[in-house]
Amino acid sequence: MAEMMYWEGLRRAHDEEMSRDPLVICMGEDIGVAGGTYKATKDLYEKYGEKRVMDTPISEGGYTGLGIGASFVGIRPIIEIMSVNFAWLAMDQMFNSAAKVRYMSGGQLTAPCVFRSAGGTAHQLGAQHSARMEKVFMGVAGLRVVTPSNPKQAYGLLKSAVRSDDPVFIYEHELMYNMKGEVPDEEYFHPLEGSEVTRSGTDVTLFGYNISVHWCLKAADILEKQYGISAEVVDLYSLAPLDRAGIKKSISKTHRAVIAEEDEAPVGVGSEIIAIINEECFFELDAAPVRVHSALVPQPYNHKLEMAAIPDHDDVVNAVLKLFGKA
Amino acid sequence: MTLDDKKRVLREMVLHRRFEERCYQAYIERKIGGFLHLYPGQEACCNGVMEAARPGHDYVITGYRDHVHAMKCGTDPKAVMAELYGKETGCSKGRGGSMHIFDVAHRFMGGYALVGGPFPLAAGIAKGIQLKGGDEIAICFLGDAANNQGVFHETLNMAKVWNLPVLFVCENNQYGIGTAIHRSTAVLDQYKRACGYNIEAAQCDGQDIDTVYEYAKTAVDYVRSGKGPYFLELMTYRYRGHSMSDSRGYRSRDEEEEWKKRDPINILRDRLIAAGELSMDEFTQIEKTTDDYIENEVIKFAEESPEPNVADLEKYVLA
Numbered sequence: 001m002a003e004m005m006y007w008e009g010l011r012r013a014h015d016e017e018m019s020r021d022p023l024v025i026c027m028g029e030d031i032g033v034a035g036g037t038y039k040a041t042k043d044l045y046e047k048y049g050e051k052r053v054m055d056t057p058i059s060e061g062g063y064t065g066l067g068i069g070a071s072f073v074g075i076r077p078i079i080e081i082m083s084v085n086f087a088w089l090a091m092d093q094m095f096n097s098a099a100k101v102r103y104m105s106g107g108q109l110t111a112p113c114v115f116r117s118a119g120g121t122a123h124q125l126g127a128q129h130s131a132r133m134e135k136v137f138m139g140v141a142g143l144r145v146v147t148p149s150n151p152k153q154a155y156g157l158l159k160s161a162v163r164s165d166d167p168v169f170i171y172e173h174e175l176m177y178n179m180k181g182e183v184p185d186e187e188y189f190h191p192l193e194g195s196e197v198t199r200s201g202t203d204v205t206l207f208g209y210n211i212s213v214h215w216c217l218k219a220a221d222i223l224e225k226q227y228g229i230s231a232e233v234v235d236l237y238s239l240a241p242l243d244r245a246g247i248k249k250s251i252s253k254t255h256r257a258v259i260a261e262e263d264e265a266p267v268g269v270g271s272e273i274i275a276i277i278n279e280e281c282f283f284e285l286d287a288a289p290v291r292v293h294s295a296l297v298p299q300p301y302n303h304k305l306e307m308a309a310i311p312d313h314d315d316v317v318n319a320v321l322k323l324f325g326k327a
Numbered sequence: 328m329t330l331d332d333k334k335r336v337l338r339e340m341v342l343h344r345r346f347e348e349r350c351y352q353a354y355i356e357r358k359i360g361g362f363l364h365l366y367p368g369q370e371a372c373c374n375g376v377m378e379a380a381r382p383g384h385d386y387v388i389t390g391y392r393d394h395v396h397a398m399k400c401g402t403d404p405k406a407v408m409a410e411l412y413g414k415e416t417g418c419s420k421g422r423g424g425s426m427h428i429f430d431v432a433h434r435f436m437g438g439y440a441l442v443g444g445p446f447p448l449a450a451g452i453a454k455g456i457q458l459k460g461g462d463e464i465a466i467c468f469l470g471d472a473a474n475n476q477g478v479f480h481e482t483l484n485m486a487k488v489w490n491l492p493v494l495f496v497c498e499n500n501q502y503g504i505g506t507a508i509h510r511s512t513a514v515l516d517q518y519k520r521a522c523g524y525n526i527e528a529a530q531c532d533g534q535d536i537d538t539v540y541e542y543a544k545t546a547v548d549y550v551r552s553g554k555g556p557y558f559l560e561l562m563t564y565r566y567r568g569h570s571m572s573d574s575r576g577y578r579s580r581d582e583e584e585e586w587k588k589r590d591p592i593n594i595l596r597d598r599l600i601a602a603g604e605l606s607m608d609e610f611t612q613i614e615k616t617t618d619d620y621i622e623n624e625v626i627k628f629a630e631e632s633p634e635p636n637v638a639d640l641e642k643y644v645l646a
Contacts, residue, residue: 023458051458057488062447062481069451072436073386075458093478096441097448105429105437106420107643142644165646 007177009155010040017162027054028080038177064090068098071113084119085131098167099142114161115169122174130299132263134171138240145240147171149213151181156190173211193238195246201232204256209236212260219316248280257289258319265293290319340370343395345617359411363425364392368566371591372498375539379547386434386452388445389468391426393438401433405628414632421635443476450482453491464550465493472503483524486556494550497560504569505577521558533561534589
């Protein structure tokens with residue numbers, strides 16, 4: 001096991017897949033000559049050339065559609081959208097073309113493309129560069145949504161996404177590209193469906209994904225050391241489909257749930273997980289599930305306001321304490 | 328096109344006309360649901376271009392007025408009609424409907440119902456051809472109104488930057504749904520808009536198939552030779568409304584009659600008669616044979632085919 005950064009895991013997956021299959025290409029703004037905003041395609045332009053590492057014009061809807069069209073004839077494009085905020089401009093093509101084409105063609109045509117995009121609140125990027133949009137993507141039939149919380153997942157999920165015959169949206173986080181973690185030395189394919197119990201516990205389940213997994217892990221430490229509460233942390237790396245069986249299994253063990261997400265609450269990951277808990281294992285619950293989420297505001301620029309808008313591990317701890325009547 | 332080709336194409340155009348008119352009837356009878364966009368009046372566009380291209384070899388993609396384009400690529404009319412009837416034997420297994428005819432085996436890459444949506448998909452198919460090194464081209468048939476979408480501009484720019492083997496065919500039928508082009512569009516000559524992206528472009532009559540063929544031959548040869556994208560504008564007219572719910576209150580019957588004087592089937596028919604290659608009786612016989620075929624085989628097949636199994640509702644969502 002070598003330690004590498006999140007962006008290095010992504011870069012390694014690109015490189016291995018492009019090296020193996022000449023039909024794997026990547027495209028996006030500034031990914032070639034400039035090396036990529038978050039370095040996920042660093043040096044690949046020099047290695048594979050401009051036909052396979054395509055610096056696109058700033059035309060998100062256009063180049064996303066172009067990548068999808070290429071996937072209709074056997075190309076496996078990895079389409080990077082620099083910021084998930086810009087993905088709004090590409091959603092028509094992702095939803096109406098990529099996600100639906102297999103169904104509306106009666107299974108004749110598939111769009112085996114990967115959409116990678118970075119989102120989340122970084123450092124005072126303001127309302128139009130700080131959004132999370134996973135909740136928009138996870139309700140679309142025909143689209144897979146995964147979101148890596150560590151370098152191993154970043155590497156392994158991208159590898160599996162490239163090999164998948166379905167369109168896969170990978171939601172990354174702008175603050176996580178330099179995160180370090182162990183990645184297997186040998187080739188590794190992370191499953192595109194399911195969830196992972198990152199930390200085992202008995203009293204409450206903390207559901208997280210992407211960056212909120214780390215708030216949950218930190219909260220679980222504090223809860224154990226300071227309050228004697230044993231928290232289980234479940235990493236929902238697949239947001240579509242959500243792992244109903246995994247959610248049920250953990251709730252059947254701990255009987256309490258806190259869902260942590262950086263996104264705003266309405267129509268979100270938290271509400272969906274609570275719905276699944278209701279449907280799958282309502283009578284296992286000892287208390288009403290709680291959501292930890294952002295305020296429903298366009299992300300403010302001012303740093304204090306920005307921090308007040310998004311949750312962190314303390315909010316997870318407080319939510320658990322309330323659940324146990326300790327706050 | 329040889330005389331034999333022209334006679335064959337005349338029969339095809341009659342089939343395309345009568346097929347669409349039969350769809351109209353089936354829609355009134357509620358055999359066909361949803362939205363239905365018919366092609367009569369524009370037959371010389373698809374036929375002329377595809378005679379210059381290689382149907383079944385070149386990739387074709389279009390919007391929702393797509394039945395004829397699929398058949399011209401080689402799709403069995405029975406499979407198209409069965410699709411309109413929502414049957415399992417339809418070319419999209421009853422999941423697509425009129426606006427989503429697909430036949431990948433014949434390289435008909437589908438009809439899409441977001442206006443302008445196929446532009447970047449066509450360029451992407453061309454990118455795939457370029458990477459794989461084939462001699463196919465991608466042909467994108469869309470209407471004039473699609474050129475007011477953002478992806479038109481984004482796609483033409485990328486197609487030129489990357490020199491992609493894609494032919495954009497603009498069937499300018501003068502209306503975007505129910506809005507006349509002069510009321511919605513600043514530049515009436517659509518081919519001029521391609522010049523903004525330094526793309527070779529031309530405009531010609533879309534009612535006379537010989538003219539369409541000549542212009543399309545130049546365009547197809549240009550794209551296939553590796554010179555990059557081409558934009559061909561064909562001036563045409565749809566006789567029926569945008570879809571079945573359109574009673575054409577936005578235009579005059581006089582205007583419609585003017586265009587019908589230059590009917591694409593009549594132009595070709597009369598030219599063959601003048602050349603001594605066809606008689607009016609033979610033409611009438613072609614129409615009758617076509618109607619019999621549509622009724623006895625196409626409609627019969629669609630009527631008698633099974634519907635999809637409800638247990639298969641979620642089949643084809645994911646691979």
